[in-house]
Amino acid sequence: MTGTSIAIHQVSRPHGMPGAEHFAFVEESRPVPAEGTALVENIYLSVDPYMREEMDGGWELNRPLEGRSIGRVIESRTSALAVGDLVWHGHSWRTHAVVDPSTTRLLPVLPGVPLSAHLSVLGGTGLSAYVGLTRIARLQPGEDLFISAAAGGVGSAAGQIARLLGVGRLVGSAGSPAKVKHLTERLGFDAAFDYHDGPVGELLHRAAPQGIDVYLDNVGGEHLEGAISALRDHGRIAWCGAVGQYNSTEPPVAPRNLYDVVGKSLRLEGFLVRNHMNVRDELYEFLVPHIRSGRVVPDETVVEGFEHMVDAFLGMLRGANTGKMIVQVSEAT
Numbered sequence: 001m002t003g004t005s006i007a008i009h010q011v012s013r014p015h016g017m018p019g020a021e022h023f024a025f026v027e028e029s030r031p032v033p034a035e036g037t038a039l040v041e042n043i044y045l046s047v048d049p050y051m052r053e054e055m056d057g058g059w060e061l062n063r064p065l066e067g068r069s070i071g072r073v074i075e076s077r078t079s080a081l082a083v084g085d086l087v088w089h090g091h092s093w094r095t096h097a098v099v100d101p102s103t104t105r106l107l108p109v110l111p112g113v114p115l116s117a118h119l120s121v122l123g124g125t126g127l128s129a130y131v132g133l134t135r136i137a138r139l140q141p142g143e144d145l146f147i148s149a150a151a152g153g154v155g156s157a158a159g160q161i162a163r164l165l166g167v168g169r170l171v172g173s174a175g176s177p178a179k180v181k182h183l184t185e186r187l188g189f190d191a192a193f194d195y196h197d198g199p200v201g202e203l204l205h206r207a208a209p210q211g212i213d214v215y216l217d218n219v220g221g222e223h224l225e226g227a228i229s230a231l232r233d234h235g236r237i238a239w240c241g242a243v244g245q246y247n248s249t250e251p252p253v254a255p256r257n258l259y260d261v262v263g264k265s266l267r268l269e270g271f272l273v274r275n276h277m278n279v280r281d282e283l284y285e286f287l288v289p290h291i292r293s294g295r296v297v298p299d300e301t302v303v304e305g306f307e308h309m310v311d312a313f314l315g316m317l318r319g320a321n322t323g324k325m326i327v328q329v330s331e332a333t
């Protein structure tokens, strides 16, 4: 197999919001798989908020970057993977990757389920939502829930999963009027607000005047402060992320009411989805029938073209996505 391959490298460290100047597209000869490995042509690449944190030191400069990816095997030197197999692996930010079967997942063939769903509602994104609600917050039927960054990947999955779990009042926050409309008109939220419209605590109080039982926190800061204030006694916070802080150059001021966690007997628990991979099969069993029936819709923004990968990543940090941000780099069929 001959030809070229393109990989994206990080070339410098950002201070605050990153830009295109922190990345470089590097063209090289297409990698040749060694014995026991296979060559994959990537189809869908994931861009995620945690990558912003990796840019501060986790990612080595001038090396191909990592991330979740779906691709097709185009050359194989292992009996574990055949040409044509569709696989999930961790070598994103490149058009082609050499994969080791021990760290590669053969994707199940699921008629009626779009391939990209393995990165969105069935991927780490959907699993974060499912684990946050079922394992961390332990949401009970009839309980009232607030989700921040609700129109994003985790948020839109969480809203749909919460409905299936019998949530009571479902409230979300997002960064634009169009996203607020998306939440209430397409994703079944009872109320939603644009967090730019005023102090989050006040906006949340208006959207959930009776209070909430559970908060799935994707944003941190002022959102967390508002939620602590709105939570009823014995409420729970599943702390998934703090995307409101990842580009900040200053330490967060909020939440200023953290001690109310004691006064209200709240439970605040953070989690990392990578510690809950044993729940993935359960997520598939739970969601796949609902995806097939149309009750759950993988909510995605798919940007086409590898050349737009950096723009998609930067755009996601600024809120350009509705649902999970995914980059399509080659044909899925």
Ligand SMILES: NC(=O)c1ccc[n+]([C@@H]2O[C@H](COP(=O)([O-])OP(=O)(O)OC[C@H]3O[C@@H](n4cnc5c(N)ncnc54)[C@H](OP(=O)(O)O)[C@@H]3O)[C@@H](O)[C@H]2O)c1
Residues within 6 Å of the ligand: 048, 049, 050, 124, 125, 128, 149, 150, 151, 152, 153, 154, 155, 173, 174, 175, 176, 179, 195, 218, 219, 239, 240, 241, 242, 243, 244, 245, 271, 272, 273, 274, 316, 317, 318, 319, 320, 321, 323, 324, 325
């Ligand atoms: N714990 C884990 O294992 C785990 C796993 C996956 C994800 N996460 C976390 O979950 C959260 C959501 O991740 P995702 O992959 O689903 O990303 P996402 O929500 O699809 O995309 C990020 C969103 O963040 C919002 N945002 C950006 N700056 C913001 C700010 N200053 N204040 C409020 N919202 C802001 C934007 O939406 P708006 O237009 O609404 O501003 C943007 O669309 C992140 O915090 C991420 O780190 C954690």
